[in-house]
Amino acid sequence: MSRLKDRLIAQIRLSGPMTVAQYMTACLHDPDHGYYATRPALGAEGDFITAPLVSQMFGELIGLWAVETWMRLGSPERLRLVEIGPGDGTLMADALRAAGLSAAFSAAAEPWMVETSAPLAEVQRRRLGARGQWAASLDAVPAGAPIILIANELLDCLPARQFVRLPGGWAERMVGLDADGALAFGLTGTPIDRALPTAEEGAIFELCPGQEAMGRLIGSRLAADGGAALLIDYGRDGPDFGDTLQALSQHRKQSPLENPGEADLTVHVDFPAVAQAARSAGSASTPILAQGEFLGRLGIGARAEKLIRSHPDRADQIGRQLLRLTDRAEMGTLFKVLCLHEPGLQPPGFES
Numbered sequence: 001m002s003r004l005k006d007r008l009i010a011q012i013r014l015s016g017p018m019t020v021a022q023y024m025t026a027c028l029h030d031p032d033h034g035y036y037a038t039r040p041a042l043g044a045e046g047d048f049i050t051a052p053l054v055s056q057m058f059g060e061l062i063g064l065w066a067v068e069t070w071m072r073l074g075s076p077e078r079l080r081l082v083e084i085g086p087g088d089g090t091l092m093a094d095a096l097r098a099a100g101l102s103a104a105f106s107a108a109a110e111p112w113m114v115e116t117s118a119p120l121a122e123v124q125r126r127r128l129g130a131r132g133q134w135a136a137s138l139d140a141v142p143a144g145a146p147i148i149l150i151a152n153e154l155l156d157c158l159p160a161r162q163f164v165r166l167p168g169g170w171a172e173r174m175v176g177l178d179a180d181g182a183l184a185f186g187l188t189g190t191p192i193d194r195a196l197p198t199a200e201e202g203a204i205f206e207l208c209p210g211q212e213a214m215g216r217l218i219g220s221r222l223a224a225d226g227g228a229a230l231l232i233d234y235g236r237d238g239p240d241f242g243d244t245l246q247a248l249s250q251h252r253k254q255s256p257l258e259n260p261g262e263a264d265l266t267v268h269v270d271f272p273a274v275a276q277a278a279r280s281a282g283s284a285s286t287p288i289l290a291q292g293e294f295l296g297r298l299g300i301g302a303r304a305e306k307l308i309r310s311h312p313d314r315a316d317q318i319g320r321q322l323l324r325l326t327d328r329a330e331m332g333t334l335f336k337v338l339c340l341h342e343p344g345l346q347p348p349g350f351e352s
Protein backbone atom coordinates (compact mmCIF):
# COMPACT_ATOMS: atom_id res chain seq x y z
CA MET A 1 0.00 0.00 0.00
CA SER A 2 1.31 3.49 -0.83
CA ARG A 3 2.36 5.64 2.11
CA LEU A 4 -0.06 8.33 0.98
CA LYS A 5 -2.89 5.77 1.00
CA ASP A 6 -2.07 4.88 4.64
CA ARG A 7 -2.06 8.54 5.56
CA LEU A 8 -5.33 9.35 3.76
CA ILE A 9 -7.07 6.40 5.43
CA ALA A 10 -5.86 7.57 8.85
CA GLN A 11 -6.95 11.13 8.07
CA ILE A 12 -10.46 10.03 6.94
CA ARG A 13 -10.83 7.86 10.09
CA LEU A 14 -10.04 10.92 12.17
CA SER A 15 -11.84 13.73 10.32
CA GLY A 16 -14.35 12.08 7.98
CA PRO A 17 -14.65 11.83 4.17
CA MET A 18 -12.97 14.34 1.85
CA THR A 19 -14.21 15.92 -1.38
CA VAL A 20 -12.88 14.63 -4.70
CA ALA A 21 -11.06 17.98 -5.07
CA GLN A 22 -9.29 17.51 -1.72
CA TYR A 23 -8.40 13.94 -2.71
CA MET A 24 -6.99 15.10 -6.10
CA THR A 25 -4.94 17.82 -4.40
CA ALA A 26 -3.42 15.29 -1.98
CA CYS A 27 -2.70 12.70 -4.70
CA LEU A 28 -1.09 15.16 -7.10
CA HIS A 29 0.43 17.87 -4.95
CA ASP A 30 1.07 16.53 -1.43
CA PRO A 31 4.59 17.88 -0.79
CA ASP A 32 5.88 14.54 0.56
CA HIS A 33 3.98 11.88 -1.37
CA GLY A 34 2.05 13.61 -4.21
CA TYR A 35 2.52 12.36 -7.78
CA TYR A 36 3.99 15.61 -9.14
CA ALA A 37 6.17 16.14 -6.04
CA THR A 38 7.75 12.70 -6.20
CA ARG A 39 7.47 10.72 -9.42
CA PRO A 40 6.10 12.55 -12.44
CA ALA A 41 6.91 10.31 -15.41
CA LEU A 42 6.06 11.56 -18.90
CA GLY A 43 6.80 9.77 -22.18
CA ALA A 44 6.81 6.26 -23.61
CA GLU A 45 8.66 4.85 -20.59
CA GLY A 46 6.51 6.80 -18.12
CA ASP A 47 2.83 6.97 -17.21
CA PHE A 48 1.36 9.02 -20.06
CA ILE A 49 2.31 10.74 -23.29
CA THR A 50 1.38 14.29 -24.26
CA ALA A 51 1.13 16.00 -27.66
CA PRO A 52 4.63 17.57 -27.65
CA LEU A 53 6.05 14.10 -26.95
CA VAL A 54 4.06 12.62 -29.85
CA SER A 55 5.80 14.90 -32.35
CA GLN A 56 8.09 17.93 -32.61
CA MET A 57 5.48 19.39 -35.01
CA PHE A 58 3.22 20.29 -32.08
CA GLY A 59 5.69 22.56 -30.26
CA GLU A 60 7.06 23.99 -33.52
CA LEU A 61 3.62 25.12 -34.68
CA ILE A 62 2.95 26.68 -31.27
CA GLY A 63 6.28 28.53 -31.52
CA LEU A 64 5.24 29.94 -34.90
CA TRP A 65 1.79 30.78 -33.45
CA ALA A 66 3.57 32.75 -30.72
CA VAL A 67 5.61 34.71 -33.30
CA GLU A 68 2.49 35.59 -35.32
CA THR A 69 0.62 36.57 -32.13
CA TRP A 70 3.54 38.79 -31.09
CA MET A 71 3.41 40.52 -34.50
CA ARG A 72 -0.36 41.07 -34.13
CA LEU A 73 0.36 42.60 -30.71
CA GLY A 74 2.49 45.21 -32.51
CA SER A 75 5.87 43.43 -32.03
CA PRO A 76 6.51 44.77 -28.49
CA GLU A 77 10.19 45.06 -27.59
CA ARG A 78 9.69 43.01 -24.42
CA LEU A 79 7.48 39.99 -24.03
CA ARG A 80 7.23 37.22 -21.46
CA LEU A 81 6.80 33.84 -23.16
CA VAL A 82 5.28 31.84 -20.31
CA GLU A 83 4.53 28.13 -20.17
CA ILE A 84 2.55 26.86 -17.17
CA GLY A 85 3.17 23.18 -16.44
CA PRO A 86 6.00 22.59 -18.95
CA GLY A 87 6.43 18.87 -18.12
CA ASP A 88 9.83 17.78 -19.42
CA GLY A 89 10.35 21.04 -21.35
CA THR A 90 9.92 19.52 -24.83
CA LEU A 91 7.13 21.89 -25.92
CA MET A 92 9.09 25.01 -24.94
CA ALA A 93 12.31 23.69 -26.54
CA ASP A 94 10.53 22.92 -29.86
CA ALA A 95 8.65 26.25 -29.76
CA LEU A 96 11.84 28.26 -29.15
CA ARG A 97 13.65 26.44 -31.96
CA ALA A 98 10.86 27.21 -34.46
CA ALA A 99 10.39 30.77 -33.19
CA GLY A 100 14.15 31.27 -33.69
CA LEU A 101 13.29 31.90 -37.36
CA SER A 102 12.38 35.41 -36.18
CA ALA A 103 15.47 37.06 -34.67
CA ALA A 104 13.37 40.03 -33.52
CA PHE A 105 10.93 37.76 -31.66
CA SER A 106 13.79 35.82 -30.06
CA ALA A 107 15.36 39.07 -28.87
CA ALA A 108 12.08 40.27 -27.37
CA ALA A 109 10.84 37.02 -25.78
CA GLU A 110 11.85 36.13 -22.24
CA PRO A 111 10.95 32.46 -21.61
CA TRP A 112 9.40 31.71 -18.21
CA MET A 113 8.47 28.28 -16.88
CA VAL A 114 5.77 28.18 -14.20
CA GLU A 115 6.16 24.83 -12.45
CA THR A 116 5.12 23.45 -9.05
CA SER A 117 6.97 20.13 -9.35
CA ALA A 118 10.61 20.31 -8.19
CA PRO A 119 11.68 17.15 -10.09
CA LEU A 120 10.11 18.39 -13.34
CA ALA A 121 11.61 21.89 -12.93
CA GLU A 122 14.99 20.13 -12.73
CA VAL A 123 14.31 18.18 -15.96
CA GLN A 124 13.25 21.44 -17.66
CA ARG A 125 16.43 23.21 -16.49
CA ARG A 126 18.55 20.43 -17.96
CA ARG A 127 16.70 20.69 -21.31
CA LEU A 128 16.47 24.49 -21.58
CA GLY A 129 19.52 25.59 -19.61
CA ALA A 130 20.25 29.30 -19.54
CA ARG A 131 17.38 30.09 -21.90
CA GLY A 132 14.68 30.20 -19.20
CA GLN A 133 13.59 31.48 -15.83
CA TRP A 134 11.42 29.60 -13.37
CA ALA A 135 8.56 30.56 -11.04
CA ALA A 136 6.16 28.58 -8.86
CA SER A 137 3.09 30.57 -9.93
CA LEU A 138 2.05 33.03 -12.62
CA ASP A 139 1.90 35.75 -9.94
CA ALA A 140 5.65 35.37 -9.48
CA VAL A 141 6.38 36.14 -13.16
CA PRO A 142 7.18 39.88 -13.18
CA ALA A 143 4.36 42.09 -14.46
CA GLY A 144 4.83 45.09 -16.73
CA ALA A 145 5.23 43.44 -20.17
CA PRO A 146 2.74 41.59 -22.41
CA ILE A 147 2.62 37.80 -22.06
CA ILE A 148 2.17 35.00 -24.54
CA LEU A 149 1.22 32.02 -22.42
CA ILE A 150 0.98 28.32 -23.30
CA ALA A 151 -0.51 25.57 -21.15
CA ASN A 152 -0.88 22.07 -22.55
CA GLU A 153 -2.50 19.45 -20.29
CA LEU A 154 -2.27 21.68 -17.23
CA LEU A 155 -5.92 22.41 -16.47
CA ASP A 156 -6.86 18.72 -16.34
CA CYS A 157 -4.76 18.18 -13.21
CA LEU A 158 -6.33 21.01 -11.23
CA PRO A 159 -8.79 19.76 -8.58
CA ALA A 160 -12.49 19.23 -9.37
CA ARG A 161 -15.55 18.45 -7.25
CA GLN A 162 -18.17 15.92 -8.31
CA PHE A 163 -21.92 15.95 -7.60
CA VAL A 164 -24.48 13.19 -8.17
CA ARG A 165 -28.16 13.88 -8.92
CA LEU A 166 -30.47 12.14 -6.42
CA PRO A 167 -34.29 12.23 -6.40
CA GLY A 168 -34.27 15.03 -3.81
CA GLY A 169 -31.41 17.16 -5.19
CA TRP A 170 -27.63 17.04 -5.71
CA ALA A 171 -25.24 15.32 -3.28
CA GLU A 172 -21.46 15.74 -3.34
CA ARG A 173 -19.35 12.68 -4.16
CA MET A 174 -16.82 12.07 -1.38
CA VAL A 175 -13.85 9.78 -0.74
CA GLY A 176 -14.40 7.86 2.49
CA LEU A 177 -13.89 4.31 3.81
CA ASP A 178 -15.89 1.14 3.16
CA ALA A 179 -16.80 -1.50 5.77
CA ASP A 180 -13.31 -3.04 5.41
CA GLY A 181 -11.58 0.29 5.95
CA ALA A 182 -10.51 0.69 2.30
CA LEU A 183 -10.85 3.94 0.32
CA ALA A 184 -14.30 4.12 -1.32
CA PHE A 185 -16.52 6.65 -3.04
CA GLY A 186 -19.66 7.75 -1.19
CA LEU A 187 -22.05 10.66 -1.07
CA THR A 188 -22.75 13.40 1.43
CA GLY A 189 -25.82 12.45 3.45
CA THR A 190 -27.77 15.63 2.81
CA PRO A 191 -28.50 17.19 -0.58
CA ILE A 192 -26.47 20.36 -1.13
CA ASP A 193 -28.18 23.67 -1.52
CA ARG A 194 -26.41 25.23 -4.50
CA ALA A 195 -27.74 25.80 -7.96
CA LEU A 196 -26.53 23.14 -10.38
CA PRO A 197 -27.92 22.39 -13.86
CA THR A 198 -31.08 20.38 -14.39
CA ALA A 199 -30.25 16.70 -14.89
CA GLU A 200 -31.67 13.20 -14.75
CA GLU A 201 -31.33 11.10 -11.61
CA GLY A 202 -27.89 9.44 -11.44
CA ALA A 203 -26.17 12.15 -13.53
CA ILE A 204 -22.71 13.26 -12.37
CA PHE A 205 -21.77 16.94 -12.63
CA GLU A 206 -18.19 18.15 -12.26
CA LEU A 207 -17.43 21.59 -10.90
CA CYS A 208 -13.84 22.66 -11.49
CA PRO A 209 -12.91 25.50 -9.11
CA GLY A 210 -9.18 24.98 -9.73
CA GLN A 211 -9.63 25.38 -13.50
CA GLU A 212 -11.82 28.44 -13.04
CA ALA A 213 -9.30 30.02 -10.64
CA MET A 214 -6.56 29.51 -13.24
CA GLY A 215 -8.83 31.09 -15.89
CA ARG A 216 -9.38 34.13 -13.65
CA LEU A 217 -5.67 34.45 -12.85
CA ILE A 218 -4.66 34.34 -16.52
CA GLY A 219 -7.57 36.61 -17.52
CA SER A 220 -6.64 39.32 -15.02
CA ARG A 221 -2.98 39.20 -16.11
CA LEU A 222 -3.98 39.59 -19.77
CA ALA A 223 -6.31 42.47 -18.88
CA ALA A 224 -3.48 44.24 -17.01
CA ASP A 225 -0.44 43.56 -19.24
CA GLY A 226 -1.91 42.47 -22.59
CA GLY A 227 -1.12 39.43 -24.69
CA ALA A 228 -2.69 36.03 -25.29
CA ALA A 229 -2.89 32.58 -23.67
CA LEU A 230 -3.30 29.30 -25.53
CA LEU A 231 -4.91 26.55 -23.42
CA ILE A 232 -4.94 23.00 -24.82
CA ASP A 233 -6.41 20.01 -23.04
CA TYR A 234 -8.97 17.26 -23.20
CA GLY A 235 -12.34 18.50 -22.20
CA ARG A 236 -15.77 19.76 -23.16
CA ASP A 237 -16.84 22.74 -25.24
CA GLY A 238 -20.38 22.87 -23.80
CA PRO A 239 -22.41 21.70 -20.83
CA ASP A 240 -22.00 17.98 -20.17
CA PHE A 241 -22.42 15.36 -17.47
CA GLY A 242 -20.40 12.30 -16.52
CA ASP A 243 -17.57 11.04 -14.34
CA THR A 244 -14.28 11.92 -16.07
CA LEU A 245 -11.97 11.38 -13.08
CA GLN A 246 -9.20 9.15 -14.42
CA ALA A 247 -5.99 7.65 -13.04
CA LEU A 248 -3.18 6.63 -15.42
CA SER A 249 -0.13 4.63 -14.50
CA GLN A 250 2.25 3.22 -17.12
CA HIS A 251 -0.30 4.12 -19.83
CA ARG A 252 -3.02 2.01 -18.18
CA LYS A 253 -6.20 3.29 -16.60
CA GLN A 254 -6.72 2.21 -13.01
CA SER A 255 -9.17 3.04 -10.25
CA PRO A 256 -8.49 6.58 -8.98
CA LEU A 257 -8.53 5.10 -5.44
CA GLU A 258 -6.04 2.28 -6.14
CA ASN A 259 -2.66 4.00 -5.81
CA PRO A 260 -2.98 7.57 -4.49
CA GLY A 261 0.18 9.55 -5.25
CA GLU A 262 1.52 6.90 -7.63
CA ALA A 263 -0.67 7.58 -10.68
CA ASP A 264 -1.53 10.72 -12.63
CA LEU A 265 -5.06 11.86 -11.84
CA THR A 266 -7.09 14.07 -14.20
CA VAL A 267 -10.57 15.34 -15.02
CA HIS A 268 -11.83 16.77 -18.30
CA VAL A 269 -11.55 20.53 -18.63
CA ASP A 270 -14.70 22.64 -18.51
CA PHE A 271 -13.57 25.06 -21.24
CA PRO A 272 -16.71 27.26 -21.21
CA ALA A 273 -16.27 27.79 -17.44
CA VAL A 274 -12.56 28.66 -17.87
CA ALA A 275 -13.43 31.15 -20.65
CA GLN A 276 -16.20 32.69 -18.53
CA ALA A 277 -13.84 33.04 -15.53
CA ALA A 278 -11.23 34.79 -17.72
CA ARG A 279 -13.84 37.14 -19.21
CA SER A 280 -15.07 38.02 -15.71
CA ALA A 281 -11.48 39.11 -14.98
CA GLY A 282 -11.37 41.42 -18.02
CA SER A 283 -9.89 39.41 -20.87
CA ALA A 284 -11.58 38.24 -24.08
CA SER A 285 -11.88 34.66 -25.34
CA THR A 286 -12.09 32.89 -28.69
CA PRO A 287 -14.45 30.09 -29.69
CA ILE A 288 -13.26 26.66 -28.49
CA LEU A 289 -11.73 24.65 -31.36
CA ALA A 290 -10.94 20.95 -31.68
CA GLN A 291 -7.18 20.33 -31.61
CA GLY A 292 -7.24 18.66 -35.05
CA GLU A 293 -8.91 21.68 -36.61
CA PHE A 294 -6.60 24.17 -34.86
CA LEU A 295 -3.41 22.33 -35.91
CA GLY A 296 -4.81 22.06 -39.45
CA ARG A 297 -5.31 25.83 -39.54
CA LEU A 298 -1.71 26.33 -38.34
CA GLY A 299 -0.50 24.20 -41.27
CA ILE A 300 0.40 20.86 -39.69
CA GLY A 301 -0.25 19.07 -43.01
CA ALA A 302 2.38 21.16 -44.83
CA ARG A 303 4.82 20.82 -41.90
CA ALA A 304 4.46 17.02 -42.00
CA GLU A 305 5.11 16.98 -45.76
CA LYS A 306 8.23 19.10 -45.31
CA LEU A 307 9.52 16.83 -42.54
CA ILE A 308 8.91 13.77 -44.72
CA ARG A 309 10.83 15.37 -47.61
CA SER A 310 13.80 15.92 -45.25
CA HIS A 311 13.49 12.45 -43.64
CA PRO A 312 11.95 10.08 -46.24
CA ASP A 313 13.02 7.07 -44.12
CA ARG A 314 10.68 8.32 -41.34
CA ALA A 315 7.62 8.91 -43.59
CA ASP A 316 5.47 6.22 -41.91
CA GLN A 317 6.34 7.42 -38.43
CA ILE A 318 5.61 11.08 -39.26
CA GLY A 319 2.31 10.06 -40.89
CA ARG A 320 1.31 8.17 -37.72
CA GLN A 321 2.25 11.16 -35.55
CA LEU A 322 0.15 13.46 -37.73
CA LEU A 323 -2.84 11.13 -37.35
CA ARG A 324 -2.34 10.83 -33.59
CA LEU A 325 -2.44 14.60 -33.13
CA THR A 326 -5.27 15.41 -35.54
CA ASP A 327 -7.51 12.39 -36.22
CA ARG A 328 -11.02 12.32 -34.74
CA ALA A 329 -10.41 8.84 -33.36
CA GLU A 330 -7.24 9.96 -31.59
CA MET A 331 -6.46 13.38 -30.06
CA GLY A 332 -8.07 15.47 -32.81
CA THR A 333 -11.53 15.97 -31.30
CA LEU A 334 -11.23 15.01 -27.62
CA PHE A 335 -8.56 17.68 -27.18
CA LYS A 336 -9.74 21.28 -27.43
CA VAL A 337 -8.00 24.64 -27.82
CA LEU A 338 -9.07 27.94 -26.28
CA CYS A 339 -7.33 31.28 -26.55
CA LEU A 340 -7.77 33.97 -23.89
CA HIS A 341 -6.54 37.34 -25.08
CA GLU A 342 -6.48 41.06 -24.56
CA PRO A 343 -9.64 42.69 -25.92
CA GLY A 344 -9.28 43.74 -29.57
CA LEU A 345 -6.67 41.14 -30.57
CA GLN A 346 -7.49 38.55 -33.27
CA PRO A 347 -5.39 35.51 -32.27
CA PRO A 348 -4.04 33.49 -35.23
CA GLY A 349 -5.86 30.26 -36.01
CA PHE A 350 -9.18 31.43 -34.53
CA GLU A 351 -10.43 33.55 -37.45
CA SER A 352 -14.02 32.63 -38.31
Ligand SMILES: C[S@@+](CC[C@H](N)C(=O)[O-])C[C@H]1O[C@@H](n2cnc3c(N)ncnc32)[C@H](O)[C@@H]1O
Binding pocket: 036, 040, 042, 050, 051, 052, 053, 084, 085, 086, 087, 088, 091, 114, 115, 116, 117, 120, 136, 137, 151, 152, 153, 154, 157
Ligand atom coordinates in the same frame (compact mmCIF):
# COMPACT_ATOMS: atom_id res chain seq x y z
C1 LIG B 1 0.37 16.48 -17.65
S1 LIG B 1 1.79 17.41 -17.37
C2 LIG B 1 1.87 18.30 -18.93
C3 LIG B 1 3.27 18.62 -19.31
C4 LIG B 1 3.49 19.41 -20.59
N1 LIG B 1 2.70 20.60 -20.66
C5 LIG B 1 3.29 18.57 -21.82
O1 LIG B 1 2.39 18.87 -22.60
O2 LIG B 1 4.04 17.63 -22.01
C6 LIG B 1 1.23 18.64 -16.21
C7 LIG B 1 2.28 19.68 -15.85
O3 LIG B 1 1.66 20.70 -15.05
C8 LIG B 1 2.43 20.88 -13.85
N2 LIG B 1 1.50 21.41 -12.85
C9 LIG B 1 0.52 20.78 -12.19
N3 LIG B 1 -0.18 21.64 -11.42
C10 LIG B 1 0.40 22.86 -11.59
C11 LIG B 1 0.15 24.17 -11.07
N4 LIG B 1 -0.84 24.40 -10.22
N5 LIG B 1 0.94 25.20 -11.49
C12 LIG B 1 1.95 24.96 -12.37
N6 LIG B 1 2.24 23.75 -12.90
C13 LIG B 1 1.47 22.71 -12.50
C14 LIG B 1 3.01 19.51 -13.61
O4 LIG B 1 4.06 19.49 -12.71
C15 LIG B 1 3.43 19.16 -15.03
O5 LIG B 1 4.59 19.85 -15.43
